Amino acid sequence: MALAVEMTGISKYFPSTAVQANRGVNFSAESGQVHALVGENGAGKTTLMNILYGLHQPDEGEIKINGKHVLVPTPNEAIHLGIGMVHQHFKLIPSFTVAQNILLGIEPHKYGLLRQGYENDMVRALADSFGLPVEPSEKVSNLTVGMQQRVEILKTLQRNAYILLLDEPTAVLTPQEADEFFKVLRNLAERGRTVILITHKLPEVMKVADQVTVMRHGEVIEVTSISDTNINSLAHAMVGRNIVFNKKESHVRPGEVIAEVKDLFVSSNNGAAAVMGVSFQVHKNEILGIAGVSGNGQNELTEAITGLREVDKGKVLLASLDITKAAVHERRKSGMAHIPEDRMTMGLNLQTTLDENVIVNQYRQKPYSRAGFLVAAAIRKLANSIIERFSVASAKTGEGIATLSGGNLQKLVLGRELSGNPHFIVASQPTRGLDVGSIEFVHKSLLDASRSGAGILLISVDIDEIFSLCDRIAVLYRGQIAGVLSAEDADEQKLGILMAGGNLDPAEEMTQ
């Protein structure tokens, strides 16, 4: 078959960060196929695609599109060559309609005036021709995330994209939406479009792709067709060693209740009710997962439990102590640890040294302070022990942390939060944006903590993470618990139904 994209000998060095992002990469994708480009974060896959899309210029190497040598100096040139890119974070204008977004910048006009009715007809025709129905006059802000993604794809198709680059497209979708999305991709491929899927989720690669290219440390490790490979060998190629994907094994019997939330009501920043009557218990040795599509009250719930947001009604108990109104440092003193979603602005202070980062939760306590002054030696000792126990690579005491990678930053957060042997750990999206190796490390640390007696509340939109860690899974939908499943009873389909606001047959499934 004809090659739609052929990149040979691509090298790219970033002097500002001293990273060789691509090293002699050869990459090709056949037209009419879905080609997955997989690799850990920092493997160079996004850089490669940004080069193809004209966002970066390669130091070396050639690009051929449909067999012809091309230069791609700008994204505009890429669009002109028939390349379209859908970024991980959508670039849509929420207050505009679907049609206005799709035709942004290329609006049909007559005598300098826009032709709104004609716009809608154009978009409807386009959508129908690809079997991607949308309502052109609907405002984007009213659409679900899945539909917004569809609009992004239509936007590239309207610009005659024959080669579609999709960066981590399923990160924001429910399992059902993802399945729907895979059908769309297959459909596009059948119509002769080339789809390049950047991802690190291997199950979906197996589900949807024809071919796969695995990258590691800026180089291509393996190119194979899907029929010749499996998840484990892909994972091995990706990280260079074996990774164990498993459902949680070896259940320790959960102990007594360590934390409890009773009929909790919390408002969001704009005053709207975000959490409405949530109740649950977390036991010793147990990991309770809060699953759900993001934006269903997870942030408000986490902040209310950890003391960063006021509670409107209801109670939060920690070891049967009422901490609903307790200050953050009181909660931490009574044994609560918090691994926040945003490690860059909340979990760590990138402007200061490693030492000052590891004591924020216990700087008042001995031996880290005495008579109102910090004890540098004790702090350094703690910092060193965290670096060692959590193998935080290239981190040094007394130095800044801004240059550390995401995985190492998260290890630092974990090390600090777990170092005081907390009873109750609130972990919010602890592996967001991390590479496979770091994810494995984070998961292992959390499992260890739960085995040694801590109760853990894991809030995550990543279903795989929920499955591999949790003993029980509660689904949060529009600020309420839509259902609680035990790990044995839960499967992707049931969770997906609950996450989308559906109902399971109560007689059959509701275990709690």
Added chain:
Amino acid sequence: MSKSSFSKKINVLLVPVLATISGLILSSVILLLTNHSPIQAFSALVNSGFSCSKLTNCNFFQTLQLATPLILNGLSATVAFRSGMFSIGQEGQFLMGAIVAAWLGYAIHLPPVIHQIVLIAAAVLAGGMYAWIPGILKVKLNINEVITTVMMNNIAILFMSYVVNFPMNVDKGSTARSSPIDISATLPTFFQGSKWGVGFVIAIAASIIVYFYIWRSTRGYEQRMSGQSPLFARFGGIKTTRAVLRGMIISGGLAGMAGAIEVMGVHHRIMQGFSTGLGFDGVMVALLGQTHPVGVVIVGILFAGVRLGAQIGLQTFMQIPRELGGVIIALIILFVSADTFFKDVVQTTQKWLNKIFSRFRKA
């Protein structure tokens, strides 16, 4: 890692040096245009600002005296900036401290030492309370502290004008002024011929205390974390509003102390035009001194020396108008504060060198 920290250190040194040289070159052009020899002018400036012929006739001592309020106001700005408040209210807090010190200096009569301590304490309190207002407005109502502190400065300047013209006015002299403070309330000086005295020692002591407080104490830690990353601080269990307010009060207290020392050690009263923008200068000293006590002390002394040099050296000896001296100082400050520009220059040069180097390596 070591390579990057090395180049960082080079940047830290290179940037201000480049900035100062550029400032001097541009000032030289201006001096040449007005028919003065730049070399002569600069040597006169340095000689007059930093020379010391006799202990009783020592320009440098005068420089140290002039540096005292600059250092204290610079510390005040440093504490506020480090606590995440871009407070430029030093002028107002400085004046409030001065007014309270001048008033209590003649209104109550106490034995030495005690009188002085009472005055300084009262001025610290006045400055601190005056800074608490923009602090609480920021913390409770999220009103921008830059705007409120500027407004508070204007209020204090006009209030100063009012008290020396009306309630505290003593004689119908050419400038409105208050009665002199009691001898028991004045701060002793070290040598005849300059007003360099105990006030300077207090300023240096304050610098040391501020350093230990901000960088070594748990409360200083709370303030710095709240300033650098409020979310992180709150997440860790720091009460950020309390830390920020505390930062403002300490900042105001230091500026108020500067006001008291200026009254007790130099003028012994307040009068119309008491402050020549010493509070505003404090902001500049803090920024040029990298918001660090050591930097503040060094920059404060240099700043005072250049200012004195411009006044005596340029105006008196070389007949260069003092205003031109002001222009030279302003140019140097401008270039130093435009340090990002020089950072870019340094970085581009480095990139260039890297490119050449890597080409060599390839060949």
